[in-house]
Amino acid sequence: MNLKEFSQKIGISQTTISRALNGYPEVSDATRRKVEEAAIRHNYSPNVRAKSLATGRSMLIGHVIPAANTHEMVNPIFGDFLAGASHTYTQRGYDMLISRATDAGEAKTYRDLIAKAAVDGIVVQGPSVNDPRIAVLTDLGIPFVVHGRASQVDVPYSWVDVNNRQSFKRATDFLLDLGHRRIALLNGLETMDFAQRRRQGYEESLGARGIAADTGLMRSAEMTETYGYFETRALLAQDAPPTAFLVASLITANGVARAIAEAGLVIGKDVSVVTHDDDLSYLPNGSDIPVFTATRSSVREAGRIVADMLIDAIGQPHKAPQTVLLEAELVVGQSTGSAPHKG
Amino acid sequence: MNLKEFSQKIGISQTTISRALNGYPEVSDATRRKVEEAAIRHNYSPNVRAKSLATGRSMLIGHVIPAANTHEMVNPIFGDFLAGASHTYTQRGYDMLISRATDAGEAKTYRDLIAKAAVDGIVVQGPSVNDPRIAVLTDLGIPFVVHGRASQVDVPYSWVDVNNRQSFKRATDFLLDLGHRRIALLNGLETMDFAQRRRQGYEESLGARGIAADTGLMRSAEMTETYGYFETRALLAQDAPPTAFLVASLITANGVARAIAEAGLVIGKDVSVVTHDDDLSYLPNGSDIPVFTATRSSVREAGRIVADMLIDAIGQPHKAPQTVLLEAELVVGQSTGSAPHKG
DNA sequence: GGGCGTTTCCAAAGCGCTTTGGATAAATGA
DNA sequence: TCATTTATCCAAAGCGCTTTGGAAACGCCC
Structure with missing residues (x-):
């Protein structure tokens, strides 16, 4: 049913219906109620395509899935971040449009999305160190918010991030306080x-106690379970194995735990583990007592904040960029204990 | 830039440009190339809102995130399924619109999405036993494809599913062949x-060997790590503990493994574990040799198939519903072995 | 009854595209 | 050379809504 038909059916003019449904003041409360009720009864909703053509706004927020090498890893935080963001979108009348970057590159995908007038704003996820997307979007002049930050980008832009440096500094401090001196970083x-x-926080903490960071104890890779397992196995087989592990994700921490158990060691006693925990809904870190001591920050909550900031920015295009720095909490679980005495 | 401006800039009529860009035959190859090239050079893309208003198609596929109790779990397969589907969408010119079910319920969300003419088709995920969404969508007459099936729904509809019954039957057979008789089902x-x-497959396999399914060995819950851990701990503490576990997800299997290790038992020797594995990109089941023996089926691949079927259905609205039943493969890993002899 | 503010209606333009019918121009064949 | 095909152009309608200007209806007060 379109507006014309609906108008005839309930005997109210198209103008008044449109005004009633869009909250204009010059329509009486009685008529507004009548229209709203009739709309529900007859299942009338304005055609969003026509509406957005007329208003110039699509009520759609764009998220872009990174370029598509066949076997590229999907970021495990994707689902929870989206769930958080969509909570806000629903409340504020928006939907989410997900586009996959084409082979021509992510910048091209953004450009297209904007040239096609498909979205009112864009969320950028997983920024790399000197992320080119920020310059592209700034240039294009569309509202956007980054989940995370990009060092070395000097233009101002809106972002929401966890204080990763600080949280890994605290985690390292915590392990040092327990007497650990050889702390591996996965x-x-x-x-x-x-x-x-995160590495900066780790190195800073060590440096403050006069301990040089040992590159032999530092690893970097995609955060899978097997990564945690194999690196831990290798590290534990060294001459002077680490007594503690600082890990970047709960999934990887599971692999670390597996390798520790397999080596016949007890986690929290022989070897300590601290991990970052994104508080994913399907991956709770234990129930009442956490399994892993962790730096915890909800990625779902971050999604909610990003979405709110973006919608605010769409409403006020000339406002200066906003930033939010979230602090992770350090929760103590069963995976940490005093450093073992040397035999 | 809009069509009118673009037309003036390159000196070709709006009609011809539209025809060239939409592949109509009455435009010469030379002009088509010229238009396409100029479009790239001047960064012109037709406004999708206007286009979809004119054509009646939005080139958007709707996915709906289930109703939003604040702490509801996000399905961990969500990300990979979307990645698979979006691969197809991109290839075939579609994007994905994600809407969250409102408090008024998912049916209402679908109805709205369609009344608003926002999407050309819908993907239904995670069907329950007698899922009401299928009747609603059939009624609304919009193309849709279900990932999974809904027993007790008798109208025909399109679906893509893994043969869950068969794969859990095979997995149970496999454990029985190894001599296990007390097999827990998580x-x-x-x-x-x-x-x-899956339960049917499990019971069927046991039944075929004359073993009655023991409800004391069967559990059912959301598939978290802690669920696996606590249930396994409880089961192993029983008088006659199971010697094998059949588990519904790799994440839960991690919890199972943790409880087994904590009990001082060795997985694959003292206790065997078989799990279903959705082949999630961020959760590989080991590298060359799988950690867990598993029934494996790629959820990303399923997403790709669902998307293809849906787009086909949009193009041919009167075609009969299609169905695809995928078989999971049984991969043997390090988590299974012969049943231990009774002391 | 006149005047006034409030509420509703009517008609039409505009958003940017597709699509159609008919005109025009250019290339081709007899 | 004229008729015919082929390629392009022009003008306009239509998709379904919002928004505006101005007119009409309504209730209310003095």
Whole structure:
């Protein structure tokens, strides 16, 4: 049913219906109620295509899935981040449009999305160190918010990030306080900005106690379970194995735990593990007592904040970029204990 | 830039440009090339809102995130399924619109999506046993494809599913052949259709060997790591503990493994584990040799197939519903071995 | 009854595209 | 050379809504 038909059916003019449904003040409460009720009864909703053509706004937020090498890993935080963001979108009348980057590159995908007038704003996920997308989007002049930050980008832009440096500094401090001196770092891919910052926090903490960071104890890769397993196995087989592991994700931490168990060691006693925990809904870190001591920050909550900031920015195009720095909490679980005394 | 401006800039009529860009035969190859090249050079893409208003098609496929209790779990397969589907969408000129079900319910969300003419087709994920969404969508007359099936729904509809019954039957057979007789089943939530089918396969296999399914060995819940851990701990503490576990997801299997290790038992020797593996990109089941013996089926591939079927259905609205039943493969890993002899 | 503010209606333009019918121009064949 | 095909152009309608200007209806007050 379109507006014309609906108008005839309920005997109210198209103008008044449109005004009633869009909250204009010059329509009486009685008529507004009548229209709203009739719309539900007759299942009338304005055609969004026509509406967005007329208003110039699509009420759609674009998310772009990174370029598509067949076997590229899907970021495990993707689902929870989206769930958080979509919570906000629904409340504020938006939907989410997901586009996959074409082979021509992500920048081209953004350009297209905007040239086609498909979305009102864009969310950028997983920024790398000197992420080119930020310059492209700034240039295109569309509202956007980055989940994470990009070092070395000097134009101002809106972002929401966890204080990764600080949280890994605290985690390292925590392990040092427990007497650990050989602490391995199983980091994410260091092309990612967050991984850089985490390493900085780790090195900073060690440096403050006069301990030189040992590159032999540092690893960097995509954060799979097997990565945690194999690197831990290799590290534990060294002459002077680490007594503690600082890990970038709960999934990887599972692999670390597997390798530790397999070596006949007890986690939290022989070897300590601290991991970052994105608080994914399908991957809770234990129930009442956490399995792993962790730096925890909800990625779902981050999604919610990013979405709110973006919609605000769409409403006020000339406002200066906003930034939000979230602090991760350090939760103590069963995976950490005092460093073992040397036999 | 809009069509009018673009037309003036390159000195070709709007009609011809439109025809060239949409592949109509009455435009010469030379002009078509000229238009396409100029479009790239001047960064012109037709406004999708206007285009879809004119054509009546949005080139958008709707996915709906289930109703939003604040802490509801995000399905971990969500990301990979979307990645698979979006691969197809991109190839065939579609994008994905994700909407979250409102508190008024998912049916209402579908109705809205269609009344608003926002999408050309819909993907239904995670069907429950007698899923009401299928009747709603059939009624609304929009093309849709279900990932999974819904028992007890008798109208024909298009679906793509793994043969869950068969794969859990095979897995149980496999454990029985190894001499196991007390096999625990850590199933997913049995409101979900797939969980029902898996239990049927399990019971069928036991039945064929004259073994009665023991409800004391069967569990059903959301497939988290902690669920696997706590249930396994409880089961192993029983008087006659199971010697094998059949598990619904790799994440849960991690919890199972943790409880087994904690009990001082060796997986694959003292206790065997078989799990279903959705082949998620961020959760590989080991590298060359699988960690867990598993029934494996790629959810990403399923996403690709679902998307292709849906787009086909949009192009041929009166074609009969199609169905695809995928067989899971049984891969043997390090988590299974002969049943231990009784001390 | 006149005047006034409020509410509703009517008609039409505009959003940017597709699609159609008919005109025009250019290339081709007899 | 004229008729015929082929390629392009022009003008306009239509997709379904919003938005505007101006007119009409309504209730209310003095």
